[in-house]
Amino acid sequence: MTNAPEKIQDAYGKLPNGWRLEKLKFFADVRNSNVDKTISDDEQPVQLCNYTDVYYNDRITPDLEFMNGSATEGEIVKFQLKRDQVIITKDSEGWDDIGIPALVAQDMPDVLCGYHLSVLEPGVELDGAFLAWLCRSDPLNDQFKLGANGVTRYGLGQYPLKNSYVALPPLETQRRIAQFLDEKTARIDNLIEKKRVLLERLAEKRQALITRSVTKGLNSDAPMKPSGIDWLGDIPAHWEVKRLRFLLDGGTINGAYKPKDQFSPEGVPFVQMGEAFRGVTFDGGTKDRVLASDAEIDKYGLKAGDFLIARRSLVFEGSGKSVRINSLPEAYLFESSMIRIRPFCADQISGFLSYYFQSAVCRAFFLSITKQVTISGIDSRQLKDVWVPIPPTNEASNIWNACVSADRAHDTVSTSIMKSIRQLEEYRSALITAAVTGQLEVA
Incomplete structure (x- = not known):
C-alpha cells in the first residue's frame, strides 16, 4: 500500500480488509486533452465530446449531439472515446466545477475528448463505472479541487490528477x-x-x-372590455389603460456612474445589479459605498415605492426585470445599468405595479422590445411607452x-x-x- 498522507487517510476513513489506498496513476492512464474546436482542412473530420457534454451527463452515449471538429491521426489515437473511460472536467471558472465525471458507455472511435477535459482510462484492476462514482465522492473530488490552480479560472494539471489517492477494493x-x-x-x-x-x-x-x-x-x-392593446387583451370595464409615462413622478432616471476613486467606506450605499435583483423587493444591503454630493443623492436616491428596472443585461431574460424599493435605513444610490421610476401616489399604486411588472404579459412585452446585442437591454423611451391597466385605487x-x-x-x-x-x-x-x-x- 502506498503511504498516503494522514489527511488523505482521514478523508477516506478506515478501509475494509482487502481494500487499498493507492495513487490513481498506477491504475489508470491519465491524459489531458489538447483537441481544440478549430476545423482544419489538413486534419480528419471527427466529432468532439466537449465540456458541456460531460458537465450535464453522467454517461457519454452515441445519442448525444456532438460538435463537429477535426484532428490529427495522433490525436485520434490518443483521445478517441472507449468504453469504461471516465472523462472529467479539468478547467472551470468555478472551483466547484472541477473534476465532474462522465462514464463513456461504449466505444466511439469517431468521437474525441475535447479541450478542457481529461481522460481517465482504467487499467485491468480498476472498473470504469466504479471510478466514475469514486470521482463524485468527497475524498477524491476534494483532492481534484485542491489540486486545481487559479484565481479567476481554475485548472487541474496532470501531476495532481495522477497523484490523487483512490480507494481500491477487489475488482x-x-x-x-x-x-x-x-x-x-x-x-x-x-x-x-x-x-x-x-x-x-x-x-x-x-x-x-x-x-x-x-x-x-x-x-x-366583472364586465370586460377590449383594452385596445393586442398583447394585453380584455380588461375590466371600469379600468383605464395608460402609458407608464403618465404614472411617473419625474420620468425615468438612469443610474449613476461612479469611478473607482469615488468608492469609499465613508460614502453612501451603492446598489449594483446583482444586489438589486435578489428578490422582487429591495430592503437594503450592499457591498459598495461611494462618495456622493447632496445633488447626486437627490437625483439618484431611492425611496419606498420606487422601482429599479434593468436597462441592460448579459442575460436576455434579465432585460426589463424590476424590483420594488421598500423602506431603506439611509440614502442609497443605484448604478448605471438600471433605470429608476417613481410612481405618483406610490403608496397607493406601487404594490399593484410591482406585480404587473412581474406578470407574464408585461414580461413578454419587455422581452419583445429588448435589443438583442452583446448586452441586451431596453431604453427609457421604450419603458415609458409601456401600457399599464389601471384599476381604481382601492x-x-x-x-x-x-x-x-x-x-x-x-x-x-x-x-x-x-x-x-x-x-x-x-x-x-x-x-x-x-x-x-x-x-x-x-x-
Whole structure:
C-alpha cells in the first residue's frame, strides 16, 4: 500500500480488509486533452465530446449531439472515446466545477475528448463505472479541487490528477458497488426530478395567478372590455389603460456612474445589479459605498415605492426585470445599468405595479422590445411607452394584498420542497462516499 498522507487517510476513513489506498496513476492512464474546436482542412473530420457534454451527463452515449471538429491521426489515437473511460472536467471558472465525471458507455472511435477535459482510462484492476462514482465522492473530488490552480479560472494539471489517492477494493467488489449506486441514485434522482417539476408547476401557477389578477381583477364576474392593446387583451370595464409615462413622478432616471476613486467606506450605499435583483423587493444591503454630493443623492436616491428596472443585461431574460424599493435605513444610490421610476401616489399604486411588472404579459412585452446585442437591454423611451391597466385605487390595493398573500403561501410550499431536494442531494452525496469507501456494506 502506498503511504498516503494522514489527511488523505482521514478523508477516506478506515478501509475494509482487502481494500487499498493507492495513487490513481498506477491504475489508470491519465491524459489531458489538447483537441481544440478549430476545423482544419489538413486534419480528419471527427466529432468532439466537449465540456458541456460531460458537465450535464453522467454517461457519454452515441445519442448525444456532438460538435463537429477535426484532428490529427495522433490525436485520434490518443483521445478517441472507449468504453469504461471516465472523462472529467479539468478547467472551470468555478472551483466547484472541477473534476465532474462522465462514464463513456461504449466505444466511439469517431468521437474525441475535447479541450478542457481529461481522460481517465482504467487499467485491468480498476472498473470504469466504479471510478466514475469514486470521482463524485468527497475524498477524491476534494483532492481534484485542491489540486486545481487559479484565481479567476481554475485548472487541474496532470501531476495532481495522477497523484490523487483512490480507494481500491477487489475488482468484483468495485462492480457490485457501481451497480448498487446506479440503482440507488437512479431512484433518488427520479424523486428529485419529480420535486423540481413540482416547483416549476408552482411557479407557473403563481405566474398565472399574478397575470390574471393584474389584468382581469379579482372579480371573475366583472364586465370586460377590449383594452385596445393586442398583447394585453380584455380588461375590466371600469379600468383605464395608460402609458407608464403618465404614472411617473419625474420620468425615468438612469443610474449613476461612479469611478473607482469615488468608492469609499465613508460614502453612501451603492446598489449594483446583482444586489438589486435578489428578490422582487429591495430592503437594503450592499457591498459598495461611494462618495456622493447632496445633488447626486437627490437625483439618484431611492425611496419606498420606487422601482429599479434593468436597462441592460448579459442575460436576455434579465432585460426589463424590476424590483420594488421598500423602506431603506439611509440614502442609497443605484448604478448605471438600471433605470429608476417613481410612481405618483406610490403608496397607493406601487404594490399593484410591482406585480404587473412581474406578470407574464408585461414580461413578454419587455422581452419583445429588448435589443438583442452583446448586452441586451431596453431604453427609457421604450419603458415609458409601456401600457399599464389601471384599476381604481382601492381595487389596486386589494389586488396587491391578494398577490402578497398568494406569494407567501407559494413561498412556504416552495421552501419546503427546496429543503427536501437539498436533503436528498446531501443523502445522495453521502451514499456515494459511504459506498466507495467501504463504509456501507453492499450486498
